[in-house]
Amino acid sequence: xxTYIHELKDWPKFTWNSSKLAQKLGAVRNRxxxxxGRMEELGFRLRTEANLEALTEEVTKSxxxxxxxxxxxxxxSSLARRLGVDIGAFTPVERNVEGIVEMMxxxxxxxxxxxxxxxxxxxxxxxxxxxxxGMTKIAVGNWRTEDTGPMQVVSGPIGRERVHYEAPxxxxxxxxxxxxxxxxxxxxxxxxxxxxxxxxxxxxTIHPLExxxxxIARAISDMAxxxxxxxxxxxxxxxxxxxxxxxxxxxxxxxTQKGDLDITxxxxxxxxxxxxxxxxxxxxxxxxxxxxxxxxxxxNQKFNDRxxxxxxxxxxxxxxxxxxxxxxxxxxxxxxTALRDIDDLVARGVLVKDAPGGRSTSYSLIDEV
Numbered sequence: 001x002x003t004y005i006h007e008l009k010d011w012p013k014f015t016w017n018s019s020k021l022a023q024k025l026g027a028v029r030n031r032x033x034x035x036x037g038r039m040e041e042l043g044f045r046l047r048t049e050a051n052l053e054a055l056t057e058e059v060t061k062s063x064x065x066x067x068x069x070x071x072x073x074x075x076x077s078s079l080a081r082r083l084g085v086d087i088g089a090f091t092p093v094e095r096n097v098e099g100i101v102e103m104m105x106x107x108x109x110x111x112x113x114x115x116x117x118x119x120x121x122x123x124x125x126x127x128x129x130x131x132x133x134g135m136t137k138i139a140v141g142n143w144r145t146e147d148t149g150p151m152q153v154v155s156g157p158i159g160r161e162r163v164h165y166e167a168p169x170x171x172x173x174x175x176x177x178x179x180x181x182x183x184x185x186x187x188x189x190x191x192x193x194x195x196x197x198x199x200x201x202x203x204x205t206i207h208p209l210e211x212x213x214x215x216i217a218r219a220i221s222d223m224a225x226x227x228x229x230x231x232x233x234x235x236x237x238x239x240x241x242x243x244x245x246x247x248x249x250x251x252x253x254x255x256t257q258k259g260d261l262d263i264t265x266x267x268x269x270x271x272x273x274x275x276x277x278x279x280x281x282x283x284x285x286x287x288x289x290x291x292x293x294x295x296x297x298x299x300n301q302k303f304n305d306r307x308x309x310x311x312x313x314x315x316x317x318x319x320x321x322x323x324x325x326x327x328x329x330x331x332x333x334x335x336x337t338a339l340r341d342i343d344d345l346v347a348r349g350v351l352v353k354d355a356p357g358g359r360s361t362s363y364s365l366i367d368e369v
Contacts, residue, residue, distance in 0.1 A: 003166075003258065004165065004166065004205075004257050004258060005205065005256070005257055005258075005259065005260065005261055006167070006168045006176075006205055006206070006257075008260065008261055010261055011261065012179065012180075012202060012261075013261060014198055014201075014202070014261050014262075014263050015261055015262050015263070016194075016262060016263055016264040016267050017262070017264045020264055020268070021194070021264065021267055021268065021271065024268060024271040024272065024275075025191060025193065025194065025271060027275065028193060028271050028274055028275050028278075029191075029193065031275065031278045032193070032228070032229065032278070035235055035236065035278055035281055036229055036231065036235070038285070039233070039235050039285075042288075045292075046288055046289070046292055047233060047235075048083065048085055048233075049085070049288045049291075049292075050233075050235050050284055050285060050288045051083070051233040051234055051235065052076065052079055052080060052083060052085050052087075053284045053287065053288060053316070054234040054235050054236055054237050054281070054284055055079050055083075055104060055105075055108075055234055055237075056072060056075050056076045056079055057237035057239070057240040057280075057284070058104060058222065058234060058237040058238070058239050058240065059075045059079070059100055059101055059104050060072050060075050061237060061239040061240040061242070061243040062100075062104075062214075062215050062218050062219075062239035062243075063100060063215065064243050065214060065215075065218075065239060065242060065243050065246055065249075066214055066215060070096075070097055070100070071091075071094075071097065072316075072319075073091045074091050074092075074093045074094060074097045075097055075100075075101060076091075076316070077091035077092075077093055078093045078097055078098055078101040079101055079105070082101065082105055083105075087312065095129045095130075096127070096128075096129060096130075098126075098129075099125075099126035099127050099128070099129050100126070100127055100215065102126045103123040103126050103127060103215075103216070103219055104219060104222070106119070106122075106123065107123070107219040107220065107222055107223040107226075108222055108223060108226045108232050108234055109232045110232075111223050111226035111227050111232060112227070114185045115181055115184050115185055115220070115223070116181065117177060117181065120177075120208075120209075120216065121141040121142060122141070123212075123216055123219065124140055124141055124142075124209055124212055124216065125140050125141040127211075127212045127215060127216075128140050128211065128212065133210070133211040133212075138210040138211055139210055143170065143173040143174070143177065143208050143209065144170050144173070144207075144208065144209055144210045145170050146169070146170045146171065148170075148210060150166055150167075150169070151166065151167040151170075151207050151210075152164075152165065152166045152167075153165040153166075153254075164250075164254045165253075165254055165257050165258070167205070167206060167207035167208075168206060168207075173206070173208050176206050176208065177206065177208055180199075180202055180203060180206060183202075184199055184220070184224075191228075192224060192225075192227055192228030193224075193225065193228050193271070193274070194267060195224050195228075196221045196222075196224035196225045196228065196270075197221070197266065197267050197270035197271070198263070198267075199217075199220050199221055199224050200217050200218065200220065200221040200270070201253070201256060201263060201266055203216065203217040203220055204217040204253065205257055218238065218239050218242070221238065222234070222238065222239075225238065225274075235281050235284065235285070236277045236278055236280060236281035236284070237277060237280065238273070238274060238277050240277065240280055241273050241274075241276050241277040241280060242273060245273060245276075248269070249273075252265070252266060252269050253266075287315060287316075290315065291312075291315040294311075294315070298350075301348070304341070306327075306331040306333060306337075306341055307341050307344070307345060309330075309331065310322075310327060310330065310331065310341075311345075311350065311365070313330070314364070314365045315365070321354065321360075321362035322362055322363045322364065323360040323361065323362050323363075324338045324339050324342055324360075324361070325338075325360065327341065327342060342363060345363075346363070349366060350365065350366065351363045351364065351365060351366065352364055352365075352366050
């Protein structure tokens with residue numbers, strides 16, 4: 001009796017109940033279209049800003065799903081430079097951050113281009129520029145081999161490991177990936193959003209690489225979603241929503257890979273998750289509009305470079321509390337200079353002192369700015 005779906009006789013002939021999905025799919029496609037329409041009304045500059053914020057979310061949260069925390073400032077700086085967006089001074093960016101940004105922009109920016117093994121190998125090499133995953137040397141830019149043993153997803157202490165899933169044997173990968181790539185580039189009578197969901201599951205089930213399979217599966221899914229919208233600009237982040245639902249995501253992947261080839265339950269979850277991702281798009285849009293309103297309102301006011309940079313950071317979602325010490329550190333200025341900058345913004349009604357709590361005074365943007 002087969003343990004995993006890739007061992008079933010009819011693999012990879014996935015099936016699903018279209019009538020059961022019809023209402024969810026229709027609602028998602030409707031929201032997708034309305035979101036695209038709203039963004040088109042914003043004008044080029046605001047659309048570009050919203051795209052930058054959504055892509056920053058996508059890159060950082062896709063890595064967080066795998067337990068890797070990237071610097072949001074570095075991700076945003078790398079994206080802004082490549083998209084030609086002026087965000088003031090650029091933050092120095094580490095090579096591994098540049099790599100995942102390169103992969104995401106290639107997947108979504110060149111969504112119409114065919115998916116090929118060489119393209120996937122390029123993404124893999126970009127994710128692991130040193131040829132190592134942590135301290136472990138891995139084969140970069142190629143399918144995994146038998147040398148590394150079975151590709152298993154496990155948890156638990158050594159000696160009491162629990163195997164959640166075991167991928168196809170390495171010797172099968174050339175044929176497995178040829179079938180997947182041919183299907184992905186082909187024209188089937190499948191809704192493009194459903195295709196994004198199937199592609200995600202199919203790729204992560206094959207697990208063709210030594211590491212980075214989850215991130216690349218999500219990039220492939222984003223590529224398919226970009227095709228469904230016929231647009232390289234992203235205004236929502238599927239990975240940010242998956243990150244919020246990470247436990248359910250992994251549990252469902254495991255259950256689906258141990259089930260049969262009817263993947264209706266997986267597709268239902270994917271559509272629901274995508275629908276919730278559109279809710280987060282409203283948050284991104286509100287932030288972009290609030291910032292645009294502020295700078296329009298302050299058009300005749302003068303701010304120094306430090307103040308402009310810090311106001312931008314606050315609009316982007318500053319982590320933790322803003323104190324004069326953090327201001328000094330981030331702007332590379334003295335404590336006295338930081339206090340003068342802050343006091344000036346408080347006097348102008350841009351910043352307000354937070355309620356007392358802790359040893360240091362902290363500040364926030366006034367809500368109505």
